[in-house]
Amino acid sequence: MPDDLTIVRRGPINVAAEMNAGLCVKCEARHVGLCDALGDDDLHFLAGVARRASAARGQIFITEGDPAKQFFNINHGTAKLYKDLPDGRRQIIGFVSTGDFVGLAAEKIFGFTAEALEPIQYCRFDRTELRGVFGRFPIIERRLLDVASHELVIAQEQMLLLGRKTALERVATFLDGWRSRATACAAPNAAPNAALDLPMSRSELADYLGITIETVSRALATLRKQGVVSIGSDHRIAILKPARLAAISQAAE
Amino acid sequence: MPDDLTIVRRGPINVAAEMNAGLCVKCEARHVGLCDALGDDDLHFLAGVARRASAARGQIFITEGDPAKQFFNINHGTAKLYKDLPDGRRQIIGFVSTGDFVGLAAEKIFGFTAEALEPIQYCRFDRTELRGVFGRFPIIERRLLDVASHELVIAQEQMLLLGRKTALERVATFLDGWRSRATACAAPNAAPNAALDLPMSRSELADYLGITIETVSRALATLRKQGVVSIGSDHRIAILKPARLAAISQAAE
DNA sequence: CGGCTATTTGAGTCTAGTCAAAGCCTGTGG
DNA sequence: CCACAGGCTTTGACTAGACTCAAATAGCCG
Structure with a gap:
């Protein structure tokens, strides 16, 4: 799971922020999903805690059962999220594409696996660091709540589909x-x-x-x-x- | 849908808060779910925007397609949440009991119907007013995000069940x-x-x-x-x- | 062009659905 | 207290929609 940027964090957020400065502003997902909630100036703080990465087709970047220490935001491409039964039966619980946020539906550990359907680019956020950003930009937390609510609506639609259609x-x-x-x-x-x-x-x-x-x-x-x-x-x-x-x-x- | 309390709101929140003062502190759901996030003192503010109500067995208190102007918190009893297809097929998307929060998974309108399985008591919150409470007690918003995340995990488990078991x-x-x-x-x-x-x-x-x-x-x-x-x-x-x-x-x- | 994989199509099976009837609680009223 | 009505649940017989296994076809990539 190679990062495009390898950043050694020594000081406070602004060190990384400077290095990432233009990344978020120029991001393909700039005006969708989570990132659209912030202005260009504020986005620099988000850039400070973001780690850009990519995954090849078929590559798994979240494994069910692993400690849920990160959030993810898809910048480009599509991935599938799925859960497996011991005997191999599989249920894909969703497809995520550009601008989608992944990892909200996790407690201590991830309850699903995420695998790239095609080459993808994404941002990885440390959960602890992102919580810090919450304090500074409550609008992000608000937006996350909206995202979670919307995903719940989607999930309920899918339950209707799987149970009755x-x-x-x-x-x-x-x-x-x-x-x-x-x-x-x-x-x-x-x-x-x-x-x-x-x-x-x-x-x-x-x-x-x-x-x-x-x-x-x-x-x-x-x-x-x-x-x-x-x-x-x-x-x-x-x-x-x-x-x-x-x-x-x-x-x- | 009769309210146990009929409150005419004329001034700011504290008017209602005084009338409801003891309600939340003595609530059966005091130490579960959302309300457990607040201390006794802070709870008075929540009481200020809560409207207590009850529903008889079989009574519908949320109708799919209606404008989603409220949130609900179940204080006692159990209700079912469901979605219907035009030809009568029905999918129950969840059962909610004491302490459960209902209505997060809603955008402009409710995507499901809620019906009491047995006599229930609940609190009703105006969405606009509750948003105001968010500003004062960010911890509530944090808690709501946790609730939504947990519900997503449950929903994903249910998708596995409905799709593959x-x-x-x-x-x-x-x-x-x-x-x-x-x-x-x-x-x-x-x-x-x-x-x-x-x-x-x-x-x-x-x-x-x-x-x-x-x-x-x-x-x-x-x-x-x-x-x-x-x-x-x-x-x-x-x-x-x-x-x-x-x-x-x-x-x- | 040829090999490989994914997809489509076909035939038969099986799990769960449908229809129907019997059994069992529950609550009511004599 | 018991009998009875009604609804809910269980059980049985049959059906149907989706699954499994198998073979043929069609894309895709070198």
């Missing part, structure tokens, strides 16, 4: 959600019906939706036959009938 | 979890293997575990035949082999 509804719900996520991040002038880029495999989709890869494949085939989606290569899917997709996902009609 | 494992996991919840709340001298009191019906259990009432019943019958539990009346279950129950719930062996 059919395979077809699950796949439709995922595609609809991923579509809105993509359009929210896209440039305003982007084509509304452009093909989605799915960084995850069918296997990962299955582990996220609580079904098998074969069932994912069959559900996608059904949606394709109904003209709801068009499947280019395996990781590119275009939504042809967004309204129909949303209707299926909400079990309407 | 068998019916038997789900029921075992629930019983094991309810047991530890009960022993955590019980007096230290309580019998360790006393029968559990389950305030929810088989139907509610099924909606929580993502299965049907028949499947719940069959799973309980299996556990009974294996000597793991003993079922008294429908709402009283004794755990005879806690270790075996835990093993089944974790899919170990």
Whole structure:
């Protein structure tokens, strides 16, 4: 887990802050998630406790059961968070992308594993140091509470999906959600019906939706036959009938 | 939704605070959850923005889709939180009891409905007013963040259950979890293997575990035949082999 | 182009769901 | 105190949606 920066901390925060000064301001995630809460000037203090790092595809940067000494903020790329049962069954509890904060849902130890789906860049924060920042910028704590609340809402939606939706509804719900996520991040002038880029495999989709890869494949085939989606290569899917997709996902009609 | 206290607020917080003065200090939930974060003196400020209320069995006190203008804290009793699909399928996303805080997982509107399983008492907080309290007692905000983090961990465990566990494992996991919840709340001298009191019906259990009432019943019958539990009346279950129950719930062996 | 892996499709099985009936508590009223 | 009505729970028989195993196909990368 190599850091791009190796910083030996000897003095108070400002030593590191100077070295990191421009990093946060120029960060790709500057205006999403946590970092958007601070002004450019204040951001320097956050930079002081941030450690930039990257991970290759397939690399694990949080391991379930390890002491939860850090928080993470994704600057670029997508990762999966998952929990395993002893016999190998796996549940992916979420995908995190640019701007997402990881590690809130942890007590003494991490309750999940995090693995990069593609090459990613992220910031690592020492929990103790970040608590110090809280004192100076209460707005960060406020923002973290908002982030946690939002994640709870997402988690509750996912419980409804996993507990009560059919395979077809699950796949439709995922595609609809991923579509809105993509359009929210896209440039305003982007084509509304452009093909989605799915960084995850069918296997990962299955582990996220609580079904098998074969069932994912069959559900996608059904949606394709109904003209709801068009499947280019395996990781590119275009939504042809967004309204129909949303209707299926909400079990309407 | 009748309030036990009808308070007309004319001046600043201290007017209500005086009327509520003893309420929080004597509250059954005084030393659990949110309220335990404050000292007796500081608690008066919290009392100033709290409205006590009660709900009868079956009464709904939060409706999915309504504007989320309040937070709630359960002082006594148990309630279920659930989400419905248009065709009637229901997913219970959690049970809340004495000391639990409700309403963090809400953005503009509530994403779930809350209904009392038995007669309950609770405190209602105006979100705007509580935000004011945050400024004075940052520790409350810190505590709320802890609460939200813990709920996220619980939610992630439940996602694993709903996505990947068998019916038997789900029921075992629930019983094991309810047991530890009960022993955590019980007096230290309580019998360790006393029968559990389950305030929810088989139907509610099924909606929580993502299965049907028949499947719940069959799973309980299996556990009974294996000597793991003993079922008294429908709402009283004794755990005879806690270790075996835990093993089944974790899919170990 | 060829090998490798991921995905799709097919056939059969199984877990859990559905429908139905019987049993059992609970609470009420005579 | 007991009988009875009603709802909740259990059990049984059958069905269905998703899983497993297996084979064919399609992308992807060198």
